Structure formats: structure tokens, C-alpha cells
Amino acid sequence: MAQAQAGGKQRSGQCVxxxxxxxxxxDYARATGLVRVLDEEGRADASKVPALAPETLVxxxxxxxxxxxxxxxxxxxxxxxxxxxxxxxxxxxxxxxxGAQAIRKTDYFxxxxxxxxxxxxxxxxxxxxxxxxxxxxxxVQLGRQMPCHPCWAEIHHVSTSSSVASQIPHAVGIAMAxxxxxxxxxxxxxxxDGATSEDDFHAGINFAGVYKAPVVLVCQNNQWAISTKVTAxxxxxxxxxxxxxxxxxxxxxxxxxxxxxxxxxxxxxDQARAGDGPxxxxxxTYRLGAHSSADDPTHYRDEREHKAWQGRDPxxxxxxxxxxxxxxxxxARAAMKTRLVGEIRAAIADEEKAGRPAPSSLFxxxxxxxxxxxxxxxxxx
Numbered sequence: 001m002a003q004a005q006a007g008g009k010q011r012s013g014q015c016v017x018x019x020x021x022x023x024x025x026x027d028y029a030r031a032t033g034l035v036r037v038l039d040e041e042g043r044a045d046a047s048k049v050p051a052l053a054p055e056t057l058v059x060x061x062x063x064x065x066x067x068x069x070x071x072x073x074x075x076x077x078x079x080x081x082x083x084x085x086x087x088x089x090x091x092x093x094x095x096x097x098x099g100a101q102a103i104r105k106t107d108y109f110x111x112x113x114x115x116x117x118x119x120x121x122x123x124x125x126x127x128x129x130x131x132x133x134x135x136x137x138x139x140v141q142l143g144r145q146m147p148c149h150p151c152w153a154e155i156h157h158v159s160t161s162s163s164v165a166s167q168i169p170h171a172v173g174i175a176m177a178x179x180x181x182x183x184x185x186x187x188x189x190x191x192x193d194g195a196t197s198e199d200d201f202h203a204g205i206n207f208a209g210v211y212k213a214p215v216v217l218v219c220q221n222n223q224w225a226i227s228t229k230v231t232a233x234x235x236x237x238x239x240x241x242x243x244x245x246x247x248x249x250x251x252x253x254x255x256x257x258x259x260x261x262x263x264x265x266x267x268x269x270d271q272a273r274a275g276d277g278p279x280x281x282x283x284x285t286y287r288l289g290a291h292s293s294a295d296d297p298t299h300y301r302d303e304r305e306h307k308a309w310q311g312r313d314p315x316x317x318x319x320x321x322x323x324x325x326x327x328x329x330x331x332a333r334a335a336m337k338t339r340l341v342g343e344i345r346a347a348i349a350d351e352e353k354a355g356r357p358a359p360s361s362l363f364x365x366x367x368x369x370x371x372x373x374x375x376x377x378x379x380x381x
Contacts, residue, residue, distance in 0.1 A: 023244045030251040031240035034284060037259040040312050042320025050263045052101075054327050060101055060258060061322055064093040064315055065333075066340050067117035071289070073344045074133060078147075078293045082352070083133060087148040089114035091256070091288030092220055094314035097121055098261035099188050099218060102269050108156040110171040112190035112220060114287075119150045119157040128152065130347040136354040142361045164225075165195035168204035168217065175208070175215035175272075186272045187215040188265070194225025196242055197233050205280060209248040212277035216268040217243075219280070220255060222287035227300040243280030255283030256314040259321075286312070 037048045052060075071088045078086040089096065096115035100122050103109065109118055120129050128140060132150045135143035141151060141159075151159035158174070160167045171189030178185035195201050196219060208215050219239055223230050236242055243250030249271075253264045261283060268279035286309035290297050297306075322328040363370060363378045370378065 027244060027249070028241075030249075031244050031282075032238050032252065034252050034254055035260050035264055036254040036257050037263065038254075038257045038317050038321055040317065042317040042324070044259065044321050048260075048263070050259060050266070052262070056101065057322065058328050060097050060262070061315070061318055061328060061333075062336055062340070063097040063100065063117065063121040064258065064318065065337060066120060066344075067093040067096065068315060069337065069340050069344055070117055070129075073341065073348065074130075075289075075293065077134075077348070083147055083293075084135070085147050086133070086293040087113045087291075088287075088289035089117060091309065091313065092222055092285050093117070094258035094318070095218060095220055095255050095261050095283045095285060096190065098258050099190070099216075099265045102262055102266040103186060103188050105155060106185055107269070108158060108171070108174050108185065108187045110158040110167050110174070110187060110189040111150075111160050112167070112192055112195075113148065113160060113292075114220065115160075115190045116148050116150045119152055119155065122155045122157060124150065124152045124155060124157060126343060126347045127351060130344070131351045131354065134348070134351050135356065136351045137357045138351060138354045139357070142357045160190075165191055165198035165200035165204075167191065168195065168200050169207070171217070172204045172208045172213050172215050172278075175213040175278075176211060179211075179214055184273050185214070186269050187213075188218065188269065189215060190218045190220060192225060193219060193221040193223070193230045193239060194228065194233065195219070196239050197225070201242075202246075205243060205246050205248055205278070208278040209246040212275070214272035214275070215278045216265060216272055217248075217278060217280045218265065219282045220285055221282050222255075222285050223305075224287055224291070224297070224301070226291045226295065227297075238282060240280060240282040248278050248280050250280040250282070252282045252284060255285030256312050256317065258314060258318050285314075288313075 038044050067089050071090050075086050075088060077083045092114050096118040100118035120126055129150055131139040132141060133147040145159055146162055149159040151157060168189055168191060171187045175187040205217060221230060221239055225233060238252055240250040240252045251264060254260050264281055271279060319333060359381050363374055
């Protein structure tokens with residue numbers, strides 16, 4: 001048994017029994033091991049491949065490819081001054097699409113910084129997604145949120161907050177609301193490795209564990225919290241071990257293996273829906289790009305590390321397996337890429353024609369009624 005113990009304490013002349021927290025060897029092995037279905041060459045352990053229809057597997061690849069192509073098409077717009085800010089998901093596409101596939105339309109997807117493409121996968125029109133990033137008049141948030149923070153109520157897709165880890169208590173709260181209402185809704189929440197060093201992570205996971213909230217917490221451990229390496233912010237053997245300390249089932253998964261991520265998230269979602277409480281998943285992945293368009297990782301990252309992770313690219317691994325299974329050929333992938341690039345460029349052109357939100361939207365529907373001071377500001381504007 002792996003365990004932590006506190007010695008007995010004296011109280012009124014009596015010795016109180018020691019407090020002991022215990023998790024099983026199996027729990028510890030899941031939190032320190034690495035769940036994998038595809039190896040780094042795209043070869044699968046057939047006994048672990050989840051039972052998904054061929055068309056679903058191809059659609060998952062398409063969702064990952066769309067995420068990659070959105071980055072390739074939209075980041076240059078930021079450099080041209082047509083977008084204010086941008087967060088790439090390059091290298092981390094597997095976890096987001098796996099989660100989007102593992103939940104129902106009625107479940108809540110609470111994204112981190114790099115899971116926005118999951119909204120499109122779950123049904124958000126591509127035009128609305130692009131409108132949010134461009135901040136056009138067709139953006140459902142009217143440009144009030146940072147780019148790459150999509151939110152669409154129709155599919156229960158909740159935007160992250162730019163305050164690191166603050167979406168975790170939100171996700172737990174959503175899950176608790178569903179539990180109180182006796183609904184079978186599950187909340188799926190994403191965040192980065194840096195978030196596990198924030199108070200909101202500890203408050204959120206503790207509350208979820210105590211009250212058995214139907215929430216699945218997925219940490220996209222991409223090795224870097226902006227310019228701080230994960231080993232410089234924690235002495236935990238793994239990030240998943242932190243979940244064990246709160247009595248929450250926890251496991252480490254190869255975050256660049258979409259099949260392993262799907263299997264892990266689906267099992268956790270089913271457990272939460274059955275009333276068996278939360279799960280914490282550490283997805284071991286890597287941010288191939290910069291933290292954001294305002295960052296230059298060459299100042300703090302070793303190029304050898306970057307090249308090593310390029311060889312573990314989640315799209316290349318999944319594509320290799322799909323081709324070996326005769327589910328998606330190289331020619332079909334090329335045609336898919338051409339089609340998606342065309343759709344993204346058309347959406348960009350269409351949304352740029354829509355123009356910016358009216359200046360009055362700074363005030364409209366923000367408060368129930370405008371104060372005298374806000375009325376004056378609006379008239380001056």
C-alpha cells in the first residue's frame with residue numbers, strides 16, 4: 001500500500017488514533033503509469049482499441065485536423081493585425097476531440113485555452129467560431145471575450161476564463177447543479193499543468209471529491225506553464241498523484257494518443273453519470289507552438305526537446321493507424337485537408353465582411369438597466 005500517515009495526538013490526556021490516508025497500489029500505478037493504445041509509430045494494441053464505428057474514427061481525425069488547420073490559417077491573421085491575440089492548440093488536439101466525442105450534447109464542455117475546436121466538433125457553426133476569434137458583429141459574445149474563448153449555449157460549450165484555473169470551480173459547480181436537479185448531466189473540464197498550482201484547482205477537486213460531483217477534470221500537461229517548466233512548479237511525482245490526495249480516482253494518459261484519451265474520458269464520464277463521482281486525468285502532451293501569439297518559446301525551451309515531441313505528433317500517429325486499418329488513405333487525407341482549408345478561408349472572408357460590433361454594444365444588455373453615469377458615457381461615445 002502507498003500511504004501517508006500522521007502520528008497520534010494528545011487530547012485531554014488521551015491519545016487519539018493516527019489519521020491515515022490510504023490508496024491502493026493499483027490507484028498509485030494508474031496515477032504514475034501511462035495509459036496508451038497507440039505507440040509513437042501509430043501501431044495499436046488491438047485489445048485496447050475502443051469500439052468506435054469507422055466513420056466516427058475518421059470524423060475524430062477530421063476534428064483534430066480542423067483544429068490544426070485553424071491554427072495555421074488564423075495565427076497569420078494575428079501577425080497581420082486582423083486578430084488581437086491567438087492561442088495555438090498545435091500538438092494538443094487529441095485530448096480535446098477525444099473528450100468532445102466522449103460526451104453527450106447535453107453535457108457541458110468547459111474548455112481551457114486550447115480546446116476551442118471541440119466546439120465546432122460538437123456542432124458550433126464554423127462561422128460563429130471564427131466570428132468569436134475575429135470579434136465581429138456576428139460573435140455571440142459581441143467581442144467581449146478574448147479570441148480563442150468560444151462559448152455557445154446551444155451545445156453547452158463554456159468558455160474558459162483567462163484567469164488560470166478559475167474554470168475548474170465553474171465546472172464543478174455546473175456538475176453539482178446537475179446533481180441537485182437529479183439530471184444525468186456530466187461536466188468535462190480542461191486546464192493546463194500550471195493550473196494545478198493554483199488555489200482554484202485544489203478547492204475545485206476537493207469539493208468534487210467530497211460531494212461526488214459528476215465532473216471529469218482533464219489536465220493537459222503540455223510541460224510548460226507559459227515559460228515555467230512543470231518540474232519547476234511541483235515536487236509531485238506526477239500531476240495525477242495530486243488527485244489521489246483528495247480521494248479522487250486519477251490516472252495518467254498519453255495525451256497525444258486520441259484512442260487512449262477517448263477510452264479514459266469515456267470511462268470517467270460513464271462513472272460520473274452513474275453517480276460514482278469525479279475523475280482526474282493527467283494528459284501527458286506537449287505544446288508544439290508558443291504559449292500565445294505574445295510569446296517566443298525559443299527563449300526558454302530546448303530545441304532538442306521540441307524536436308523529440310514533434311515525432312510524437314498526435315495527428316501523424318492517428319493517421320498512420322487509420323491508414324494501416326484501411327480507414328483513411330493518404331489521398332483521402334489530402335482531399336480532406338483541401339476541403340477544410342477552403343471552408344476556413346471562406347468563413348474568415350465572410351466574417352470579416354460582417355464588420356465590428358456597434359460601439360453601443362459596450363453598454364447594451366450588460367446590465368439590466370443603465371445607471372446615469374453609464375447613460376452619459378454611452379451618449380458621449
